[in-house]
Amino acid sequence: AQTVTQSQPEMSVQEAETVTLSCTYDTSESDYYLFWYKQPPSRQMILVIRQEAYKQQNATENRFSVNFQKAAKSFSLKISDSQLGDAAMYFCAYRRGSNSGYALNFGKGTSLLVTP
Amino acid sequence: DTAVSQTPKYLVTQMGNDKSIKCEQNLGHDTMYWYKQDSKKFLKIMFSYNNKELIINETVPNRFSPKSPDKAHLNLHINSLELGDSAVYFCASSQGGRGLGYTFGSGTRLTVV
Numbered sequence: 001a002q003t004v005t006q007s008q009p010e011m012s013v014q015e016a017e018t019v020t021l022s023c024t025y026d027t028s029e030s031d032y033y034l035f036w037y038k039q040p041p042s043r044q045m046i047l048v049i050r051q052e053a054y055k056q057q058n059a060t061e062n063r064f065s066v067n068f069q070k071a072a073k074s075f076s077l078k079i080s081d082s083q084l085g086d087a088a089m090y091f092c093a094y095r096r097g098s099n100s101g102y103a104l105n106f107g108k109g110t111s112l113l114v115t116p
Numbered sequence: 117d118t119a120v121s122q123t124p125k126y127l128v129t130q131m132g133n134d135k136s137i138k139c140e141q142n143l144g145h146d147t148m149y150w151y152k153q154d155s156k157k158f159l160k161i162m163f164s165y166n167n168k169e170l171i172i173n174e175t176v177p178n179r180f181s182p183k184s185p186d187k188a189h190l191n192l193h194i195n196s197l198e199l200g201d202s203a204v205y206f207c208a209s210s211q212g213g214r215g216l217g218y219t220f221g222s223g224t225r226l227t228v229v
Contacts, residue, residue, distance in 0.1 A: 035217065039157075042222075043204060043223050044220070044222055044223075045206065045220035045223075047217045047218070047219075050216075089157055091159065098212075099171075099172075100161075100164060100172050101147055101149070101164025101165070101171030101172050102147060102210060103161040103164045103172060104149075104151075104159075104161065104218060105161070108156070108157070108158050109157050109158070109159075
């Protein structure tokens with residue numbers, strides 16, 4: 001089974017600073033996708049960033065970037081210039097294969113607090 | 117236009133009742149899902165449907181029955197509701213194996229009393 005582990009239940013960062021959220025996963029597949037989703041108090045699930053495993057280049061979306069280490073099965077999210085609106089739960093997710101309808105396996109989430 | 121819409125957003129009901137949650141997507145996606153988020157915020161896949169065909173059922177009790185009348189709709193019917201069914205249920209859709217991301221509905225908070 002492709003398990004996803006987020007070892008930080010809670011993180012805190014000051015506005016304008018940088019924070020990194022950790023994620024590791026377990027898989028025997030060579031080709032897969034990884035995602036970070038944000039869930040603010042409104043409970044809406046918002047896609048932050050995605051990474052294709054066959055691409056060596058780390059994905060970047062504005063202030064959000066990932067450090068994808070395929071051999072180590074690590075997929076961390078870096079948030080630069082943190083803003084108050086970044087406060088939310090962040091979930092790391094692994095996309096399963098076609099036999100599972102490409103469903104996502106989620107980690108348990110990291111609650112990010114942003115302080116002024 | 118809402119991409120994935122679920123109704124209702126909130127549902128409070130008594131133990132033993134039967135209830136349904138509806139989901140519709142207008143993205144043209146071929147795959148739809150139901151996820152359950154428990155009180156600790158853990159999200160777990162329940163069902164996956166591709167073009168109206170059930171792909172996976174993740175050891176969900178038989179009291180939960182999904183129905184997909186067409187590939188734009190995936191409804192969830194729950195019989196004989198139990199206290200432990202209280203959770204937030206999310207519908208989501210994606211375009212099969214393209215891995216472009218998944219669009220989630222806004223969730224239905226189900227409270228069983």
